[in-house]
Amino acid sequence: xxxxxxxxxxxxxxxxxxxxxxxxxxxxxxxxxxxxxxxxxxxxxxxxxxxxxxxxxxxxxxxxxxxxxxxxxxxxxxxxxxxxxxxxxxxxxxx
Amino acid sequence: xxxxxxxxxxxxxxxxxxxxxxxxxxxxxxxxxxxxxxxxxxxxxxxxxxxxxxxxxxxxxxxxxxxxxxxxxxxxxxxxxxxxxxxxxxxxxxxxxxxxxxxxxxxxxxxxxxxxxxxxxxxxxxxxxxxxxxxxxxxxxxxxxxxxxxxxxxxxxxxxxxxxxxxxxxxxxxxxxxxxxxxxxxxxxxxxxxxxxxxxxxxxxxxxxxxxxxxxxxxxxxxx
Numbered sequence: 473x474x475x476x477x478x479x480x481x482x483x484x485x486x487x488x489x490x491x492x493x494x495x496x497x498x499x500x501x502x503x504x505x506x507x508x509x510x511x512x513x514x515x516x517x518x519x520x521x522x523x524x525x526x527x528x529x530x531x532x533x534x535x536x537x538x539x540x541x542x543x544x545x546x547x548x549x550x551x552x553x554x555x556x557x558x559x560x561x562x563x564x565x566x567x
Numbered sequence: 568x569x570x571x572x573x574x575x576x577x578x579x580x581x582x583x584x585x586x587x588x589x590x591x592x593x594x595x596x597x598x599x600x601x602x603x604x605x606x607x608x609x610x611x612x613x614x615x616x617x618x619x620x621x622x623x624x625x626x627x628x629x630x631x632x633x634x635x636x637x638x639x640x641x642x643x644x645x646x647x648x649x650x651x652x653x654x655x656x657x658x659x660x661x662x663x664x665x666x667x668x669x670x671x672x673x674x675x676x677x678x679x680x681x682x683x684x685x686x687x688x689x690x691x692x693x694x695x696x697x698x699x700x701x702x703x704x705x706x707x708x709x710x711x712x713x714x715x716x717x718x719x720x721x722x723x724x725x726x727x728x729x730x731x732x733x734x735x736x737x738x739x740x741x742x743x744x745x746x747x748x749x750x751x752x753x754x755x756x757x758x759x760x761x762x763x764x765x766x767x768x769x770x771x772x773x774x775x776x777x778x779x780x781x782x783x784x785x786x787x788x789x790x791x
Contacts, residue, residue, distance in 0.1 A: 491587030503653035563577040
């Protein structure tokens with residue numbers, strides 16, 4: 473039924489992360505963790521998958537001597553997200 | 568959300584997207600400290616100036632110098648707020664640029680007014696010498712209107728763009744006060760400026776700060 477849906481996006485946590493990142497310019501890892509109510513380990517794995525797919529950019533830096541991870545959606549990510557939403561809408565007949 | 572591979576139905580997917588977008592939008596709160604500070608500074612300056620006129624005394628310094636001094640804490644507030652933010656919104660750049668433009672316009676307006684005053688002084692003096700009585704045109708009566716017009720612009724734009732009603736109405740109040748001040752004396756003009764500053768910045772700033780502190784507490788609780 474969902475064979476045409478992007479498998480990278482069709483996962484609860486990855487979709488949640490992409491939905492947040494599409495609404496903001498960039499977000500810290502801790503912000504994503506709080507908003508998605510996920511564990512750091514699980515979120516790291518899913519972020520890595522999104523990064524490997526080219527859907528997000530991940531920047532690691534130091535802020536006040538603490539490591540900081542910043543995530544930002546890419547153009548490819550926006551395109552994939554739009555296609556995914558359009559597909560969902562067509563399934564539901566709302567698009 | 569700990570089931571990394573849980574399969575979603577179409578409806579659940581769309582609901583999740585909507586929920587996360589709303590969560591992201593709702594969680595972006597700015598500190599209201601800057602707004603509170605500027606609302607208070609402008610209101611205090613106007614009210615002190617009014618009391619100087621009303622009670623016939625003069626402070627050893629121009630009270631409006633406070634507005635220049637307030638730039639220093641504003642810089643610290645901006646740096647601290649930028650450091651604390653865990654998320655950047657698309658509209659942040661527009662919002663910052665409109666307030667920066669506003670600051671530059673206020674500076675230019677003060678500069679222009681100083682030029683006009685210098686020229687007007689000599690015209691007024693000549694008029695007094697020739698006619699024997701002071702000029703009926705009091706340029707200072709219109710200064711508050713110019714400032715109120717500018718105060719309304721970034722306040723209204725911020726309120727409208729960010730859907731923050733207190734600032735939206737604050738901007739409108741500035742423009743209403745601007746029109747009213749054209750028909751009132753300097754004393755009432757100063758009261759109008761104080762009223763506009765309280766409505767446009769102080770009250771919205773208090774509301775913003777309350778929301779910011781609430782969001783901060785929630786974030787802290789979530790991370791415990």
